[in-house]
Amino acid sequence: MSSRLSTGGKLIDRSLSKEFMFNGRRLKGFEGDTLASALLANDQVMVGRSFKYHRPRGIVASGSEEPNALMETGSGSKLEPNQRATTTKLFDGMRVKSQNHWPTLEFDLGAINSTFSKFFPAGFYYKTFIHPRFAWKYLFEPIIRKAAGLGNAPKEKDCDTYEYFYAHVDLLIIGGGIAGLAAASSAVKSGLKVLIVEQNDYWGGRAIVDEINIENGSGSDWIYQQVKSLSNEKNVNLRLNMMAAGVYDHGYVLLHETLTDGSNKKMELRQRLWRVRAKQTIVATGAIERPLAFAGNDLPGVMLASAVRDYLVNFGVSCGDRTVIVTNNDDAYRTAILMKNAGLEVPCIIDARPSVSESLSKQVQSLGIKILTGKAVSTVTGSKRVEGVAICSHAGSGEVLETVACDCVAMSGGWSPVVHLWSHCGGKLEWDKKNYMFKPDLTSAPLGANGEGMLTVAGTANGFLISRDVLSDGYTKSKEIIKALTGKVPKISMEKAHSGDESEILPVWFMPQGATRKLKSKTWLDFQNDVKVSDVELAAQEGFESVEHTKRYTTLGMATDQGKLSNINGLAVLSNSLNVSIPDVGTTTFRPPFQPISLGAIAGEARHELFKPIRKTSIHNWINANGGVWEPVADWRRPFCFQRNGESIKEAVEREIVNTRTNCGILDASTLGKILVKGPDAARFLDMIYTNVMSNLKVGKCRYGLMCSENGFLSDDGVVARLSDDSYLCHTTSGGSDRIHAHMEEWLQTEWWDWKVYTLNLTEQFSQIAIVGPKARQLIEKMGVDGLDLSPEGLPFMGFSEGFIAGISVRIFRISFSGELSYEIAVPALKAQEFWDLALISGEEFEVMPYGTEALHVMRAEKGFIMIGDETDGTVIPQDLGLDWAISKKKEDFIGKRAQMRSFMKSENRWKLVGLKTIDPSVVLPDGCYAVDGESNSYGHKNMIGRVTSSYFSPTLERSIALALVENGPDRMNEILNFPNLDGSVTKAAICDPVFFDKEGKNQNV
């Protein structure tokens, strides 16, 4: 059984015990335990079920490479599926459930998949479930979906919070083992600003387990001293529990800091995502031990030899009473020695190598451990956990020589440097022929913004497996970086680790060498996704020769551990099947994140109200308090209408329109974009941006202008006012202000970078209040004007003035989007509410009423004014809308001019703007409906000849009106068109002039 030993455990505090629940069982652990160590301490060896076959799964590893021990933790708004037990800290009162089984972990009906697993080899999905056709959607897929997935999705909103940090440093060091610490201490001494991060909650990495010797002291002491002296320095930031998730272009590194692994507190700050820009980064991420592939290696109780050692040394946990070691290298002997010294049984070491060095074998044999060289595991016996191993000759095909009873198998297939971060942004790898592993090719580093390497790798991650070399590489790499960053060669006292050499590893990708197909079909590569040696061989046999094909066909390495344990063995098996070398097979692409990170952490603070914060005009709160019915418009909210008690929305809109046309309306138009364009070349610039001429606009005058895309399509419109010789104020649509500002800047920065023009988006600095209707002039005069002449001659249509109204500094534009006498008054945003209030007070006798966007839209449609986004959709040119008058024929060029000269733009058959009147005036045409001519087009669709772009009931005209784009429309006046509805009925409407109301402009020109 696995159990807690009475002594030992460097990371736990036995004086602080923690209670937790696993599948309803109450268990005990200690402060410092991971969930995995606590489970093992309680003899909970089986911890989950595999993805495909629902086979029993136990803990294999002790870190982020763990493929099996995935748990559901918490509940309700704290429920989190797929938590990796090996990297999750235990807390008091923790509730944990195992996943992917029904009804229980021990008895899972899904395990029937395992019984029939021979019928479900790699890729079987593609070969079956084909007939009958409907069965995939209604039968097969639902069953497969139900069986798949791991944990349960949460059902409630996340109650916790997340945040972002940003850091700019000279040197980022990823990994707090001896190489990382050595690099940090020398860089800090050289005055560099350093951030060093470690994903575990302790410093030192493997060195604290594999007691090494540094300068004749213990490795643990050395680590303690390094951290202590670094902690006193100001130019270094040391962070534990921080995992480097990804490396991106230009040296941008994403770090994920775990602040808590959970508690039972409601709403806590859980994780923090750091965005780091470092001048240089050292990756000192160590290595991961590879499993060995032998039949039955997926049984609970088969673990990595290093993990068995970790649990023993760090947590005082024995993974088994009788542990058999299986290895192809010297490192696993450490596990054997430690286990034996802890009083546990180690009946034998099965070593695939033909011989072992004399000193090592003497040392081990003196402890009474048998070494079986040239041997392999034929199969592991047991059903839900290890009961023994059947031993065979490694050179044979698996004939059993003897069987040894045991309850734990510790395996080691050698080590693979953690090269993920090096590879994320294009760093290349090379194959180390001596140690049989991929390691970074330092001549092919990922490049930063300056074209130089932005990362370097140190220590074990760089392929050094012996502590002496690891430490020395840490110093060497930091020396190089200090020199590159400071220009000086630093004087560094390089402390030395002392370690002997190890014998060579024997490459073993599966054992025994001549394993039968039957054995290979029980030999696991990917424990979570149930990929076996036979699956990879089948993929190769079927022509999935690219490593990417094999990965996708078998799902090797696609599980939540992203193949940290399985990838190298898998591609070695593939290379063996294809008879090509491992480096020729190559690796799959390493993608961020190194370990999965929560979506909540990625979103950070930008949630709920802070997700795209609502832009508010100065009048927003007043509107909210006075019956405004909101609609989202870009990032703003605008009132659709102002609803009064007992009034329907339709009634409110009609009231607002009628009142504005007969008395006076007031509109908060502050959301309109306002971009100041200033400089000696401003006029020239706007002549290019707009289709009309803006350079001849007189100071103090306004002009309605159109903007087109490069392709000639109408993209925005608005009124331009010339404030002075070299400055213009350009009004854009509400939704367009940011886009148009960016558009202007793009042209200025990329094409006309030598023109002397500045642009400034003043949308939020000025509020704009429209006072509209026959009584508008009286109202403003009542408010009290100073320095303004509002008479028709003093401020004619399309003019503007600056002065004071009610003592407030204003810029007043006489422009109209409703066809009424209308003033748009720009006031400083902070004065807007005061102005609004005064206008309402002065306006009482003129029956002023606020109106919303719908009234605005109806009134503009009555006048036949176009609306960007309604009459335009990215396919409409100004000429289609009868706006030819706004397109300069004199100008040599403007954006869109060349495009508008193309043949189809001048075609006779373009869809053009017209008005529509339904035959039944009470029927409003549906938004977006199309006119048909009863024919079919070349695709067999019903032939469309036009479409409704805006459709309203006009209270002014007491009938429905619509604007439409109709093929050759203006030449087809009074023709009756058919508009099919979605219910099969047809609405008939006659083509008419798009200006329904006051064509002569009597109301506006007063």
Added chain:
Amino acid sequence: MRKYSVAAIVREALRYNAGWERAWRSPEPKKQYDAVIIGAGGHGLATAYYLGKNHGIKNVAIIEKGWLGGGNTGRNTTIIRSNYLQDSSAAIYEKARSLYETLSQELNYNVMFSPRGVMMLAQTEHEIRGYRRTAHANNLQGVETEFIDPKTVKKLCPIIELSGPRFPVLGALWQPRGGTARHDAVAWGYARACSDMGMDIIQKCEVTDILKSNGKVVGVETTKGVIKTHNLGIIVAGNSSILAEKAGFRLPIESVSLQALVSEPVKPCMDVVVMANTVHGYMSQSDKGEMVIGGGTDGFNNYTQRGSFHHIEETVRALIETFPIISRLKMLRQWGGVVDVTGDRSPIISKTPLEGCFINCGWGTGGFKAIPGSGWAMAETMANGSPSQLASAFSLDRFREGRFIDESVAAGVAH
């Protein structure tokens, strides 16, 4: 080629799968082919398949620089829909969608087409009007869509938050026969069928030059030698401009990186595909249980298959607002693909200035859904030497004439 079936699986299982044949051969190139297709992605393989099946042209080579299906076919978010606005788009995407319906049976390869329904959320009044318009257009085009109310949205997808603090869900455009398919399987299924017709799929073979004589194409020079042909199709999303340059013409295309990500797998919680264009995000759940999420395109051109992390942030934020339960799920993997974007966001299936050379490109951010229709139309174009009905609107000439097919109103977001 042996047929795939339950019986075959049982038979093979009993002999440890020793008898499965290669899904496709791995031949050395011949000296000459009736037609050569550059690019063994979904579109290239589908083109070859329909060249053989519909037009009897089977002496075909498909040349691939890397591994087949390794470009955007193998890195998209697998959404299939045809709720487009313009006639020419609706026609080709609906053709593709309807071919997907029977593709598994046709290819004897389960491509897992799952018509689970695609919903595009309307979150502003403006979007409601836009989607109503699309529903009207689709009605006349014979594409089955409808505009549904928020209650129906919630019923179809219970994990949606209808009344989020920012953009409440006001309705949706619903295409019940839209859905997803297994992207790799589409490439593999076509590849297997092409190989079975005797076509040569030549992987790890890069085209280094396009050989011309008197304004006509005569072959390609590759890393495996010269291959002669008088009928060449360039179907290489992400590298179209590079190949076009070798053929001697320029394309109105920009290549940018588009990103996607998946979460760790969880038990089924979402049965439909949801796209939220106002907040820029879309999501579905794969059969494996992963939430499949698409991001935006970078604002700069490049050929790397990775992108800027801020797009991932923006997408994830938008989706947490739309589906609050996903906050505690974890991102498992993120990646990028290079997409070719045209001026009107619509594809190019066209003759080129080089006689005998045809191009299929510019599918932008949404080519996967079009694969069967695109292959069908491209094959017809290559076989006849002139644009097929389905392809005619997508010619290169349209940029010269200004005959754009702009779908921006129907597709405000990348996908």
